[in-house]
Amino acid sequence: MSATAETVEQVHSISGEKYKYGFVTDIAADKAPKGLSEDIVRFISAKKGEPEWLLDWRLKAYRRWLEMPEPQWSKVQFPPIDYQQYHYYSAPKSDDDRPKSLDEVDPELLATYEKLGIPIKEQEVLAGVAVDYVFDSVSVATTFKKKLEEVGVIFCPISEALERCPDLVRKYLGTVVPVADNKHACLNSAVFTDGSFVYIPPGVRCPMELSTYFRINEMNTGQFERTLIVADKGSYVSYLEGCTAPMRDENQLHAAVVELVALDDAEIKYSTVQNWYPGDEDGKGGIYNFVTKRGACRGKNSKISWTQVETGSAITWKYPSCILQGDNSVGEFYSIAITNNAQQADTGTKMIHLGKNTTSRIISKGISAGKSDQTYRGLVKISPKAEGARNYTQCDSLLIGDKCGAHTVPYIESKNKNAIVEHEATTSTISEVQLFYLRQRGIPEEAAVALVVNGFCREVMQQLPMEFAVEAQKLVGISLEGSVG
Amino acid sequence: MTAVSFLDGGLDGGRTLPGEGLAWLKARRDAGAERFDALGLPTPKLESWKYTRLRPLDDTHYTPIGDDADATEIANLPSVGDVAARVVFVNGKLRTDLSDLASLPAGVRFGPLEDILADDPAWAEAHLGAVADDTDQAMLALNDAMMDSGFVLHVAKGVALTKPLEVVYVGGLTDQAVAYFPRNLIVIEPNAQATLVKHHVGRGVGAYFANAATEIDVADGAIFKHYKVQAENMQATHVATEHTRIGRDATYECFNLAIGGLLSRTEARITLAGEGAHCGYHGAYMMRGKEHCDNTSFIDMAVPHTTCKQVFKGVLDDEARAVFQGKILVARDAQKADGRMLNKTLLLSDNAEIDTKPELEIYADDVQCAHGATTGQLDQTALFYLRSRGIPEPQARNMLVQSFLGDALQEISDETVREVLMDRVVHWLPAHCYLAGEWKESA
């Protein structure tokens, strides 16, 4: 069965329960009391047995956070966030006694993963993917550690990395996204509970794709994971991130930070399929996804490539960016963002060209349906020293229905005459004659829409690793459910 | 009221302004002053002023133009040739000796604002502020408060002018820094047609600050062509705020050629208010030295079946900086909108800078909208090609720049005007203007 046919079937199969991942796992959790204060920051740090420097770092971030204003420049709109209504720490009870193998993992937890469509064992065996599961902030099972250890790759929860290789963490943490970068990142710096840490030693090509599934389960839990990936000289890693969250009426906050560092000749490929709960048709509930993702191409000939498929969240606010410091370094951003119903997304990228002959490429495909509003916001900045820099941007929007909005806000700032920047953007709709043509060949309307949309997104889909691409294609169909007819 | 440090006497200089004694105008001026007071001078914190700071206003103290007529000798004013009428302002004051309003066609009113305020205050009251009713623009508020010159163009229903009208503003011929606040009012009634060419000429080295506001009403079925050549001097600060409303099946064509000024900025807000309305809003900018040029526009495609096209191209040398911020808004249900925007810039020097932001904000689905932007240097292959055919590098560079900008000038539908403007482009090019004649013939 082809992907689109599958999509359609999926659409039908979920029409009863709508959001497939909207279940709640009943696991006794170990939580901090609601609210945010210095005491809570200390509580989190103590709970995790962190070194003094990190506590100081967190406290510094917390104090800056108190003073910082919310970012006002994006197009998304929401009532003021009551930061005191969230729990900033929540870990499954079994934390004290970590499972040594999957057999020791709470069966309910495994069942949860089952529902998410990630059978751990099967994935271990078939896909060869090492998955660092983040379940309400704390990693509970890490697989394939051995194989990675053999080549010297460190892939573990960041809390564990603080014990195993504190110097590495300290050396890079906060160097790409500074503590006070923006209010959301600042909050993350103060209260992050877990996330992944990856270190690829010089010359190593990571033998498998690394993957983390994030999931917000506890009610009223903010999720603040922090990911740090360091690719040392001449190394390569491909990292996959998938996100789902259960259905809740309240708005949950997700303020993650991802920092990537690529040294000389290193390459990092970071792929995301984001399918957080988007809220219901009227915009009730859903995740506030306020994420700061940034990569630094520190070394010469380094490369960082972001690929994202964004279909979830009530509000998305994220701009995976590249700072191209090293000469000849390359930054890429491939994005598909789909908004439906009352979703809002303000997403895009920043490419900061500092080194000579740096190149960047931005391909963004936005699809707006229902009453949703979507903005592409991008910055291409060429500094005076970025001799020979080159950027190409292609930014296309597709509108489905007459109640949605699609906006394109590209900023181009060039201070170098030898740099070439090219930006192209289009906005259009699926034409009536396209749909008629496909339907005349026997393809039902919803499948026809999914087919056209998948075609529209093809350039980006091709950037995704195989398993992800299949999942992403399905999501396109699911996300656009009810947007036609 | 806060002190307005850049202006001698502040907003309340005690001089006599046009329309003195008109209560409605006084109210308008007071409201403008109050609004400017509340808003303050724009800063880069405002999105629409992100890349432009009114730096000259920091350390220069400007004197508003006085009541005395200017009598400076002046010659060789630019012109597009055979025009229907012409109004000339020198240092902000009307110069009747240089103007020519003798043979205005029937159905056309064209002359200084103060005359209309004196002769037909009711008409002025009805039209002043009718299009420019925004409350968020400090520079418009400042003009509201201080308007002291400017012109009125009123073309009656169905009147089609064949020859263009011309306005010339000359500045820079004073010893002290002066400020003036032209207010221009353009009303093209239904099915009328007119072409207007505005020249801003900087002479001498005197500093001046022109804060102009223009309101343009292109009524149903009317055609208005509006060309502006901005060639201020190296000490000039030129801030223009334009508001345009385009009616049903009406066409507005505008071209801004910017070739001078220490700091120049045009902010246009254009509303396509009637079905079938078309807007062509184009421009070219050529800057060198430390010149700064900002083209900011906001085109509101408010109703179904409207089209707009925007082509802006520019060349930056030395430490010059240009800003292009274009925004096209397609309102909810404004189906079948067709909006195109293009901005291309060549950087000729290591120290030049371009900041561009072509923006689309779209709330209707059945639309065709596109924008593009490029920045880069001269095509090296083309340059090599020309040189390999024996053309010396400086000439070859000029040829390429000329052809690059010429592309934008193609958007000017009036051939005479296009040629005159192309001539200005050629004369801007470095040192090789003697070649201009030959090129023009071969083009």
Place this chain on the structure above:
Amino acid sequence: MLEIKDLHAAVDGKEILKGVNLTVNPGEVHAIMGPNGSGKSTLSYVLAGRDGYEVTGGRIIYEGEDLTDLDPEERAAKGIFLAFQYPVEIPGVPNSTFLNEAVNAVRRYRGEDELDKIQFVKMLRAKTKELNMSDEMLKRAVNVGFSGGEKKRNEVLQMAVLEPKLAILDETDSGLDIDALKIVSEGVNALRSPERSTLVITHYQRLLDYIVPDKVHVLAQGRIQKTGGKELALELEEKGYADFVGEEAA
């Protein structure tokens, strides 16, 4: 096969078809000729069920069933195929994916098993070979960057793959040079069979040199004005449509 009775249809509230009557039996090839604006394309869209083409009177009976309320995809599944005058571009969707979707959608509708990837590719290869087409066309996005001739050949390929009972060729000859016209016609002729009926809509007679019709109808001013054998086409070629257009346009 197809019986059109006193068909009236309107676009944007304007009546275009004003009482069309037409009967096509299995295996027959009928040509519908007419001047520009006579309602030829409207007729083909109405038969295929395009939105906005409203039937205001009369009936379309296809294999004993009234089509009027069926969606385009349902009509397609029942075996109606429209070769478009201007085949539509679908960027990013490979031709083969599109055909696979279409074939399986139609099979599902008919309650048949879907073809798996291997079966489908096998079938597709066989069809392209039959029609002397290259596989390269299958990898490209649907009609994107195709020449006029390629687009029309692609329509014929789709027809071969979907095996319709009633094929409607809307101005298939438009924009084709004589070589391309021959190739496309050969494709269409190869698909002629006693079970398959064909409606050839055209402005010019030259297509009918290659696809020889059993009957020729003249459609003008929203009605069939005259019906005859293939010789009628030659007559029209000679005299033009002046006799049928009245004073509106000669």
